[in-house]
Amino acid sequence: MFDLIVQNGKIVDGSGRRGYPADIGIKNGVITDISFQLAAEAKEIINAAGCVVSPGFIDMHSHSDFSLLVHPEAESRVRQGITTELVGNCGGSPAPVPVERFKDFMQYMTGLGGLYQKSLAPSDWRWKTLAHFYDDLANNGIAVNVAPLVGHSTLRAAVMGYEGRPPSSDELNQLKRLVEEALDQGAFGMSSGLIYHPGAFADRNELAELGNVIRSHGGIYTTHIRSEGKYLLEAIDEGPSVVYLESPTNPLLKLVDLENIVALAKQSGALVVVDNTFATPYLQRPLEVMAGYRLVQEQRLHAPDRPRAHVVGIGVEDAGP
Numbered sequence: 001m002f003d004l005i006v007q008n009g010k011i012v013d014g015s016g017r018r019g020y021p022a023d024i025g026i027k028n029g030v031i032t033d034i035s036f037q038l039a040a041e042a043k044e045i046i047n048a049a050g051c052v053v054s055p056g057f058i059d060m061h062s063h064s065d066f067s068l069l070v071h072p073e074a075e076s077r078v079r080q081g082i083t084t085e086l087v088g089n090c091g092g093s094p095a096p097v098p099v100e101r102f103k104d105f106m107q108y109m110t111g112l113g114g115l116y117q118k119s120l121a122p123s124d125w126r127w128k129t130l131a132h133f134y135d136d137l138a139n140n141g142i143a144v145n146v147a148p149l150v151g152h153s154t155l156r157a158a159v160m161g162y163e164g165r166p167p168s169s170d171e172l173n174q175l176k177r178l179v180e181e182a183l184d185q186g187a188f189g190m191s192s193g194l195i196y197h198p199g200a201f202a203d204r205n206e207l208a209e210l211g212n213v214i215r216s217h218g219g220i221y222t223t224h225i226r227s228e229g230k231y232l233l234e235a236i237d238e239g240p241s242v243v244y245l246e247s248p249t250n251p252l253l254k255l256v257d258l259e260n261i262v263a264l265a266k267q268s269g270a271l272v273v274v275d276n277t278f279a280t281p282y283l284q285r286p287l288e289v290m291a292g293y294r295l296v297q298e299q300r301l302h303a304p305d306r307p308r309a310h311v312v313g314i315g316v317e318d319a320g321p
Contacts, residue, residue, distance in 0.1 A: 002027050002042040009048030014055050024053060056083025061222075063087065065094050065148075069124070069136070074143045088149035090224040091193030094133040096150075096158050096178055102128070105157055131185040149222065150182035152192035152210065153199040164201045172209055179213045189219035194226035194235070 007023040011034070023038035024031055033040075059077060062085035068074060077085060087093075097105045106125055127133040130150060137146065159174045160167055167175060179190055190210060193199045214221050225235035 002032070002040055003029075004044045004046065005038060005040065005042040006046045006048050006053055007038065009051050009053035012052050012054045019052065054081070057081045058084040058086070060086045061089050063089060063092075064146075065092075065133075068142050068144075068146070069140060072137075072140055072142045078143055082144065084145040084147060086147045086149065086188070086222075088151050088187070089191045089193075089222060091151045091153035091191055091196060091199040093130065093149060093151035093154045093182075093187075093191070095127055095130045095154065096182065097128050097154070098158050099128065101158060101161065104161065105154075108157065108162070129185060130182050130187055134186065147188050148186065149189050149191040149220075150179060150187045152190055152202065152207075153196060155179065155182075155190075155210075156198045156202065160198070162198045164198070166201075166203055167206060172206065175206070175210060176213050179210050180217070183214070183217040183219055187219070189221055190214050191222045191224075193224045195224055195228075200226065 002025040004026040005023055006026070008021070009024075010019045011022050011024070012019040022034050022036050025033035025035070025038055025040060025042070057080070059082045062077075064074065064077070064085055065087045068087075074085075077083075102125070127136055130148060134146065134148060155175050155178050156167075158178060159171050183189075192202070192207065194202065211221055227235040
């Protein structure tokens with residue numbers, strides 16, 4: 001006997017396979033059977049006729065780090081079907097925070113959102129490392145899975161405060177050590193917010209040095225790029241990026257050279273994703289541009305009310321000679 005059977009639903013499992021009708025049998029919190037018209041008894045049966053049954057969605061860009069301490073039930077996510085959040089984006093993470101800079105950091109972070117200041121008393125800010133923060137989060141209980149990134153701005157503030165200059169050799173080594181410690185503590189990678197202070201003070205060399213540490217640990221690098229307008233191309237060229245082009249008529253689209261983005265992927269060894277772009281004559285032939293590469297993923301999601309709008313995710317790998 002199953003504890004629960006979800007029957008008559010259309011399963012979309014995320015593998016790329018087309019949706020298919022099947023029943024799901026669950027016992028002790030684990031899916032133990034997926035069959036068409038599952039013939040078995042269960043303590044509870046949910047009739048999912050007319051519904052899609054899928055794994056939980058992953059929010060790849062969340063800023064719920066602190067709010068999960070205040071609202072661990074995460075209803076704004078769970079009610080959308082989101083069960084995992086990638087947090088610590090845009091260069092801001094809850095740690096690491098050295099004791100001598102803790103007050104400055106707390107002031108900086110509360111300045112980014114009144115929720116933290118109103119809902120978290122100074123006595124609640126007990127953590128100094130990512131491991132400590134996420135231990136507090138887990139002990140408090142949360143309704144979603146959390147995949148943390150360490151924030152580049154947080155790292156910079158921990159080592160250099162909010163000074164607008166490149167790090168010294170010693171400071172750069174400290175930054176690299178802190179990245180490594182965060183990765184060892186469970187961070188999935190590092191984020192940067194190059195349009196925000198103090199991350200905006202970083203140069204390419206600093207980011208490359210930290211990127212080498214991330215890559216050696218198999219981590220990921222995400223960035224809020226330095227410019228989304230006049231200096232868009234320079235911002236794209238700075239590192240693997242997510243690019244937002246807001247208008248099909250934006251003249252900057254004429255300048256976007258997909259070949260450069262592909263070359264960047266090969267040079268860096270990273271998977272580069274172009275997200276939330278719009279269909280234009282300049283992005284119509286990605287497969288031709290990808291000559292010599294293996295297309296990992298291309299997905300187009302059409303919006304009925306905006307027939308020209310779509311999302312394209314492009315991953316490239318060197319196909320070899």
